[in-house]
Amino acid sequence: MSDGPRTGATIQTPAPAGDGDGGHPLAVEVRGLVKRFGEVEAVRGIDLDVRAGETFGFLGPNGAGKSTTISMLCTLVEPDGGTARVGGHDVVAERNDVRRNIGLVFQEPTLDAYLTAEQNLRFHAELYGVPKALVPARMQLVLEMVGLWERRKSLVSTYSGGMKRRLEIARGLLHAPRVLFLDEPTVGLDPQTRASIWSYIETLKGQEDITIFLTTHYMDEAEHCDRIAIIDQGEVIALDTPEALKASVGKDRVQLQVDDDAAAIEALRDRFGLEATIAEGHVTFAVAGGEEFVPRLFAELGVPIRGVSVARPSLDDVFMSYTGTTIRDAEAGRQDPMLAMMRGRR
Amino acid sequence: MATTSTTPAAAGSTATAPAPVRVVVPPGGWRADLRGIKVVWQRELIRFWRDRLRIVTSLVQPLIFLFVLGGGLSHLAAGGTEGVDLRTFMYPGVLAMAVLFTAMFSAASVVWDREYGFLREMLVAPVRRGSIVLGKCFGGATVAAAQGLLVMALAPLVGVPYVPIMILQVLALQLLLAFMITAFGVMCAVRITQMQAFMALMQMLVMPLLFLSGALFPLAGLPRWLEVLNRLDPLTYAVNPIRTAVFDQIDLTPAARAALLPGITWFGWNVPIGVQVLVVAAFALVMLSVAIWEFRRA
Numbered sequence: 001m002s003d004g005p006r007t008g009a010t011i012q013t014p015a016p017a018g019d020g021d022g023g024h025p026l027a028v029e030v031r032g033l034v035k036r037f038g039e040v041e042a043v044r045g046i047d048l049d050v051r052a053g054e055t056f057g058f059l060g061p062n063g064a065g066k067s068t069t070i071s072m073l074c075t076l077v078e079p080d081g082g083t084a085r086v087g088g089h090d091v092v093a094e095r096n097d098v099r100r101n102i103g104l105v106f107q108e109p110t111l112d113a114y115l116t117a118e119q120n121l122r123f124h125a126e127l128y129g130v131p132k133a134l135v136p137a138r139m140q141l142v143l144e145m146v147g148l149w150e151r152r153k154s155l156v157s158t159y160s161g162g163m164k165r166r167l168e169i170a171r172g173l174l175h176a177p178r179v180l181f182l183d184e185p186t187v188g189l190d191p192q193t194r195a196s197i198w199s200y201i202e203t204l205k206g207q208e209d210i211t212i213f214l215t216t217h218y219m220d221e222a223e224h225c226d227r228i229a230i231i232d233q234g235e236v237i238a239l240d241t242p243e244a245l246k247a248s249v250g251k252d253r254v255q256l257q258v259d260d261d262a263a264a265i266e267a268l269r270d271r272f273g274l275e276a277t278i279a280e281g282h283v284t285f286a287v288a289g290g291e292e293f294v295p296r297l298f299a300e301l302g303v304p305i306r307g308v309s310v311a312r313p314s315l316d317d318v319f320m321s322y323t324g325t326t327i328r329d330a331e332a333g334r335q336d337p338m339l340a341m342m343r344g345r346r
Numbered sequence: 347m348a349t350t351s352t353t354p355a356a357a358g359s360t361a362t363a364p365a366p367v368r369v370v371v372p373p374g375g376w377r378a379d380l381r382g383i384k385v386v387w388q389r390e391l392i393r394f395w396r397d398r399l400r401i402v403t404s405l406v407q408p409l410i411f412l413f414v415l416g417g418g419l420s421h422l423a424a425g426g427t428e429g430v431d432l433r434t435f436m437y438p439g440v441l442a443m444a445v446l447f448t449a450m451f452s453a454a455s456v457v458w459d460r461e462y463g464f465l466r467e468m469l470v471a472p473v474r475r476g477s478i479v480l481g482k483c484f485g486g487a488t489v490a491a492a493q494g495l496l497v498m499a500l501a502p503l504v505g506v507p508y509v510p511i512m513i514l515q516v517l518a519l520q521l522l523l524a525f526m527i528t529a530f531g532v533m534c535a536v537r538i539t540q541m542q543a544f545m546a547l548m549q550m551l552v553m554p555l556l557f558l559s560g561a562l563f564p565l566a567g568l569p570r571w572l573e574v575l576n577r578l579d580p581l582t583y584a585v586n587p588i589r590t591a592v593f594d595q596i597d598l599t600p601a602a603r604a605a606l607l608p609g610i611t612w613f614g615w616n617v618p619i620g621v622q623v624l625v626v627a628a629f630a631l632v633m634l635s636v637a638i639w640e641f642r643r644a
Contacts (some may be wrong), residue, residue, distance in 0.1 A: 074470060075470070076469070076470060096472040097472075099470060099471065099472035100472040104470055106377075106463070106466060108463050109463050110464055110466045110467040111463070111464065111467075112389070112393075112459075112462070112464045112465040113462065114393055114396055114397075115389070115392065115393075115644065119389075122385075123385055123389060123467075124467070124471075125380055126381050126382070126384070126385035126469040127381070127385060127467075127468065127472075127473055128471060128472060129377075129378045129381060129472070129473075331378070
């Protein structure tokens, strides 16, 4: 086990997430990263550490600066300020070393549809200099991992959207990168395919010793991550495990089924000092220790209750507690990322 | 080169998981760049071979020029060709033309690659950008020369015999010409993101370059302005050597040779064929360098 930068792409360090204090090299190290597009500051001084072996999620609405940050980490865009090291290499000074050590799966497809799956992979293997003797075994491994081995001779143009995404993931892994970047790996896919992509990612974590850095704007997907950074308007506003983030909200979500919604809301305000709203058709409010609160509610509300549900906070609630808006509303308000940035600034 | 090893499954993998294949990607260098050039070149060939329709359709235009235009005008031109069939005269020009269109089409693949995202896969690879451009240009040259060979097979139809030395000379010249055109096309394609725009630009540039080069008319007795433009057109220096290689193999009266193949002069100096080929090579190198330079910044 060595901590220093390595020239090869071997993954010798089985570094399970969680015990990465001190001993393990950082897979990604970001300090004060800044990117401007003209007057607009898309990324405003981000600091991040991703430990080797971790699955790290970058969560935020579209236009928050996720893709710009990931582009800088992948050496596609040069930062205007700050530094970033990926796999121990500087993204500006050691660009090719970074590139050899990372796998990329972009939001948009980057496959050659007129080649077969096998030809696409072979192209990648040659371009990344995978030793010739290892190519066949490596190709079989990654294609079997994503369940496309039988279809390897088919033209990519005959693949479905989900199959293409799986092939891209396989290709990203072909040269055994130390860090796999997945930019919105499931965007545009139906729920069933999304679930299957996630099960492939889980399998992959078991088989390859790899750090996964992904972006998503789906709250439920962020739960798959060991740690999450919430990014909004070019800044990291929270960074922790999903559990810790949810705990930091500290309040449970309580929903009531009552006959008279207005009376219930008024009673909640008068007797408990709680602000409730109607969400998903029910009177909804947040309160610490929701389960202990329910008996008091029945005893003191004074409005007949037909049903009650208590939910632990979700990442949606986390996002809301940090930004004062839901991720969906944040996106609706900023169709154009550039405009959004400008609004955010002024 | 790299050291490689296969190790048992890492801690954390399940017992049923296949043993991971460990890969050490070697640090870059000229070997990595060579592999990059080769695989980009191979992809061009695979895609050309897949697209049989394109092979057939890009034959149509040269055939129309040769047999329809050449055949149609041959009676009209008979007075000025010293007894040589106009189609025989036009044939070397059409050999250059076939290469021209195919090479342009190859360069257009850069625009397609951008549109379909594949360009990104190449741009993030740990190889020098130059090797991607070189691979593209070699690919375009190979594909165009293959197309040129098909047109060369028509030689007997226009009274030109199959002579091995001629075929080799023409093939070499076609390769060089195609390389130059692909480099030129890639140079333009780096800046252009839309296929329509690229095609329009190529139409605007290719036809004048082709006509000015003397592919379809002899360089003797041109008006002054046309002569100047002809000498500035890089294609001129590829068409004339091709025509020389072909005409060396057919019987021509001295008068016919003087009328149809007067050679190229610069301010009265008769430019040797070797220098003409060097001009094409120099153009090719300049365009390649610009294309690589632009690709680096892309």
